[in-house]
Amino acid sequence: MKAQNPIFNHPILKLLQKCHSLNTLKQVHAQMLTTGLALHTYCLSHLLTISSKLASTYALTIFSSIPNPTVFLYNTLISSFTSHSSQIHLAFSLYNRILAHKTLQPNSFTFPSLFKACCGSGHWFQYGPPLHAHVLKFLEPPYDHFVQASLLNFYAKYGRLCVSRCLFDQISEPDLATWNTLLAAYARSASHSYSTSLEDADLSLEALYLFCDMQMSRRRPNEVTLVALISACSNLGALSQGVWTHCYLLRNNLKLNRFVGTALVDMYSKCGCLNLACQLFDQLTDRDTFCYNAMIGGFAVHGHGNQALELYRKMKFEGLVPDSATFVVSMFACSHVGLVEEGLEIFESMKKVYGMEPKLEHHGCLIDILGRAGRLKEAEERLKDMPMKPNAILWRSLLGAARIHGNLEVGEVALKHLVELEPETSGNYVLLSNMYASIARWNDVKRVRKLMKSHGVNKLPGFSLVEIDGAMHEFLTSDKTHPFSKEIYLKIGDINRRLQEFGHNPRTSEVLFDVEEEEKEDALSYHSERLAIAFALIASPSSLPIRIIKNLRVCGDCHVFTKLISAAYQRDIIVRDRNRFHHFKDGSCSCLDYW
Numbered sequence: 001m002k003a004q005n006p007i008f009n010h011p012i013l014k015l016l017q018k019c020h021s022l023n024t025l026k027q028v029h030a031q032m033l034t035t036g037l038a039l040h041t042y043c044l045s046h047l048l049t050i051s052s053k054l055a056s057t058y059a060l061t062i063f064s065s066i067p068n069p070t071v072f073l074y075n076t077l078i079s080s081f082t083s084h085s086s087q088i089h090l091a092f093s094l095y096n097r098i099l100a101h102k103t104l105q106p107n108s109f110t111f112p113s114l115f116k117a118c119c120g121s122g123h124w125f126q127y128g129p130p131l132h133a134h135v136l137k138f139l140e141p142p143y144d145h146f147v148q149a150s151l152l153n154f155y156a157k158y159g160r161l162c163v164s165r166c167l168f169d170q171i172s173e174p175d176l177a178t179w180n181t182l183l184a185a186y187a188r189s190a191s192h193s194y195s196t197s198l199e200d201a202d203l204s205l206e207a208l209y210l211f212c213d214m215q216m217s218r219r220r221p222n223e224v225t226l227v228a229l230i231s232a233c234s235n236l237g238a239l240s241q242g243v244w245t246h247c248y249l250l251r252n253n254l255k256l257n258r259f260v261g262t263a264l265v266d267m268y269s270k271c272g273c274l275n276l277a278c279q280l281f282d283q284l285t286d287r288d289t290f291c292y293n294a295m296i297g298g299f300a301v302h303g304h305g306n307q308a309l310e311l312y313r314k315m316k317f318e319g320l321v322p323d324s325a326t327f328v329v330s331m332f333a334c335s336h337v338g339l340v341e342e343g344l345e346i347f348e349s350m351k352k353v354y355g356m357e358p359k360l361e362h363h364g365c366l367i368d369i370l371g372r373a374g375r376l377k378e379a380e381e382r383l384k385d386m387p388m389k390p391n392a393i394l395w396r397s398l399l400g401a402a403r404i405h406g407n408l409e410v411g412e413v414a415l416k417h418l419v420e421l422e423p424e425t426s427g428n429y430v431l432l433s434n435m436y437a438s439i440a441r442w443n444d445v446k447r448v449r450k451l452m453k454s455h456g457v458n459k460l461p462g463f464s465l466v467e468i469d470g471a472m473h474e475f476l477t478s479d480k481t482h483p484f485s486k487e488i489y490l491k492i493g494d495i496n497r498r499l500q501e502f503g504h505n506p507r508t509s510e511v512l513f514d515v516e517e518e519e520k521e522d523a524l525s526y527h528s529e530r531l532a533i534a535f536a537l538i539a540s541p542s543s544l545p546i547r548i549i550k551n552l553r554v555c556g557d558c559h560v561f562t563k564l565i566s567a568a569y570q571r572d573i574i575v576r577d578r579n580r581f582h583h584f585k586d587g588s589c590s591c592l593d594y595w
């Protein structure tokens with residue numbers, strides 16, 4: 001047995017463990033040389049590990065003096081180098097020495113630390129795939145668990161979900177950490193913002209399916225698993241799945257820790273249940289900046305700017321330091337309710353009070369605040385004076401503001417930049433053509449449309465998600481693929497007749513041109529959210545609010561349409577579009593038509 005070998009308890013090794021300076025290390029090293037301990041692989045590996053922490057050059061000198069280092073010794077030094085980001089290049093140069101060696105080759109213990117190192121910083125992605133090729137070349141399947149896990153981790157970290165999934169499926173009995181890695185990767189890739197794209201929705205659904213598989217495999221989830229699951233629900237607006245997860249947590253005595261709490265606050269607010277989000281937020285005892293960000297963001301998208309700012313102040317009062325995201329959500333809150341001065345003050349405080357250099361997204365919020373409030377010239381000047389190059393999002397926000405305020409001059413400038421930055425995005429052309437249409441400059445409308453065609457632009461398809469009895473239903477514009485399609489179209493006919501009694505006429509002037517990002521023409525009645533609403537009216541009990549998630553902005557006509565439905569059918573309808581929430585109730589909307 002190992003423990004009986006006197007070398008493992010040798011007093012010099014104990015001294016080695018206590019070395020905290022290069023000088024003492026050198027003394028111990030000298031003793032190891034005189035006693036012959038330095039010839040022993042086990043002792044050498046300790047010496048290498050400790051010296052790599054104190055002085056990498058000294059570690060390399062020791063290593064070079066070893067006559068025939070084994071792969072074990074290479075692995076030891078590689079592993080200790082990879083735990084310091086400044087020494088990763090040394091690890092890789094040692095790895096290259098193994099490859100160049102005539103008789104040695106890397107083994108299962110060589111790769112995990114190298115993959116871990118590749119996860120460290122952005123530009124190491126280039127080293128991962130070639131390393132993967134080496135795994136295939138040098139190792140025999142079935143691969144060691146640590147090799148598999150490190151590969152999976154690496155691809156998940158860089159958002160290469162297909163590869164991660166493929167690797168995952170090859171693992172016969174994944175452990176909890178492995179399940180969590182993949183679940184978190186699905187949830188993380190999908191939940192970057194309030195906008196939900198079709199791909200994001202698919203990824204989130206994939207996370208939910210994966211969780212079902214996990215349950216079938218009888219692997220017990222922990223808090224980390226639930227955070228991933230809840231994030232997926234937030235992104236899908238899958239309220240009942242989210243509530244189920246919350247209940248699961250309570251039933252199974254899992255901890256409502258900060259991370260789970262923050263995820264739940266975010267989920268409830270993104271699913272339209274701001275009250276539940278607030279209740280939960282109040283329950284959490286050790287709230288950190290992330291918790292506050294989730295709640296401030298919740299108030300912001302629901303259009304409660306003042307409450308968002310109140311919370312922002314409270315957070316500072318409690319001694320928490322706002323981070324980059326706090327500034328984004330707080331300014332977002334200001335922009336949606338027209339709190340211009342407050343927003344400007346927050347922006348200025350970033351640098352003055354917190355010594356933080358505003359990033360692109362903060363400048364974006366500022367442009368949005370000024371633009372929405374009609375201070376277009378000021379917004380344009382700020383854009384031009386930015387220390388970095390403005391991206392398309394910023395120009396689009398200026399263009400949107402120019403359209404709301406009918407400022408063609410600024411709109412044209414913004415569009416010029418936009419078309420340069422992203423010639424293939426339809427929304428840009430549509431916004432400008434809307435603007436020309438609103439002042440009846442039809443020739444310019446035609447010109448923009450032509451420009452759009454010449455760039456070969458395709459429109460982004462609009463889609464809506466609605467949850468009925470825990471199942472998500474997805475609709476595209478004029479979609480006829482749903483099994484209840486026939487009933488849905490009949491219902492739309494019904495609705496249109498009933499709304500006409502309420503005095504609704506489709507705004508024909510807008511039919512052609514006020515298409516936020518969707519083609520209207522005769523598709524007007526069949527914008528995805530209308531199909532989703534019609535289906536919900538057929539399929540869900542009349543007392544429940546209808547919750548819809550849409551990937552684009554709601555168009556003007558659908559906004560009117562939904563307001564009327566909320567009155568005619570006495571149903572609350574909550575729509576989360578690309579920008580914010582709309583709570584439709586008794587014929588009006590919480591956004592007060594400012595969106």
Ligand code: ZN
Pocket residue numbers: 518527554555556557558559
């Ligand atoms: Zn619409």
Ligand code: ZN
Pocket residue numbers: 559581582583589590591592593594595
């Ligand atoms: Zn609204």
